[in-house]
Amino acid sequence: MSQAVERRIESLDDLRDVASAFDLTAAVCSIVPLGSGNVNDTYLVEAGDQKVVLQRLNTGVFRRPELVMGNQQMLSRHVQKRLNADRNLGEAGLLAGRRWELPRLICTRDGGCTWHRCSDGGFWRTTTFVADAHSVDVIEHRRQARELGWGLGVFHQLISDLPVEQLADTLEGFHITPRYLEAYHRALVHTSVPSTPLGQECLAFIRERELIVSLLEDAKARGDLPLRPIHGDPKINNMLLERSSGEAIALIDLDTVKPGLVHYDIGDCLRSCCNRLGEETTDFDAVHFDLDLAAAILEGYLAMASSFLQPVELGFIADAARLISFELGLRFFTDYLAGNTYFKASHPEQNLHRAVVQFRLVASIEAQEAALRALVQQLSEPTALTLAA
DSSP states (O other): OOOOOOOOOOOOHHHHHHTTBBBOOSOOEEEEOOOOOOOEEEEEEEEETTEEEEEEEEETSSSHHHHHHHHHHHHHHHHHHHHHHHHHHHOOOOOOTTOOOOOOOOOBBBTTTEEETTTTOOEEEEEEOOOOOEEOSSOSSSSHHHHHHHHHHHHHHHHSEEEESSSSSSSSTTTOHHHHEEEEEEEEHHHHHOOHHHHHHHHHHHHGGGTOOOOOOOOHHHHHSOOOEEOSSOOOOGGGEETOOOOOOOOOGGGEEEEHHHHHHHHHHHHHHTTTTTTOOOGGOOOOOOOOHHHHHHHHHHHHHTTTTTHHTTTTTTHHHHHHHHHHHHHHHHHTTTOOOSOOOSSSSHHHHHHHHHHHEEEEHHHHHHHHHHHHHHHHHHHHHHHOO
């Protein structure tokens, strides 16, 4: 999830004051920026031997940050309970003795609250730091792809029995593709139709596929696809891999945890991981949905997630990969028409180029749809799942 935001960078003294409001084990000795997220301001704080992650939540995006924190508290209690039970089972447990962590919230010194408001109204939280871990922006090999899928499957499995009604919808309309199509049509009314070849390509591509936008929402309305707890933004660099082993050990950035369809997550995972050229390429003709990477991701994912997913849900995974890719292209193109007001853009054509990349990815998925569906079916068979595990 990306948004053009005015980033506020506090002074080091301001950051020390905020960090010191939380219940750390020692005095703050170091604060440095962490990561490259577009929404929240994130810092790595060292306090003696302790390392924690300090974040200022962007309340322009998360207008009710208390609900975000409530979801994270609910998630943390539920997952920690399941992890504790699983560790007691050792090799016989879900994780088979493997490491998996969920960043834990650190409370404030006074009152034990999980967030802190500073004098200028900034909304802050602090979580534990996952050690010996790193993330990647592009998949390096097939084993890594399997680990990324496995990690998402573990996360979904651990929250599969969390009652969805206990979570607030902190981003209403997020991944509801028909709403993005409505926004696109509104943008068309207020702008001139682009006459460039790439602009015309996008217009034609959307026009030919408008009927697919309600596919997942229609299935949800029919009762075919149930609401479940989801991560909401499982892009490739939100999965942490252990440096020493290369194994997936955590899924971070939990702001977007909310009720939704697991297809939003697995579709976005496949979209972001199976385009080896990434979102920013301008080599449009080379954009390709890598079916071999998809096989590795789904192999890892289904080894963990098939036990709670219903057969009808499995049948929509290929549709999700296509639709979520189309949705992001639609959002990029809409923002281009609107003057690049939402997604950060370093030049006027960047969101147009991003849209073309996503639409070329959709076309590649469509060309391989039968093979992708067969792959999901094959990997969902009990024999395949036993081998994958």
